[in-house]
Amino acid sequence: MKEEVFYYLTTEDIQLVATENIDRELTPDEIDMIKDSIAKRINWYDAILNAIFEQNFS
Secondary structure (H helix, E strand, O other), X not given: OOOOOOOOXXXXXXXXXXXXXXXXXXXXXXXXXXXXXXXXXXXHHHHHHHHHHHOOXX
């Protein structure tokens, strides 16, 4: 079975948040500095589990 991506963040997403909150875009180096931190904060397991329970799949 081919793997399907269900959600992803783009550089544009990061720049949107940056410009709305610090009034400027991040440099490529700054983006590289925060990539791992962003990934660590995404609680994908609980997001999936909550979505399953919201639909009452059991």
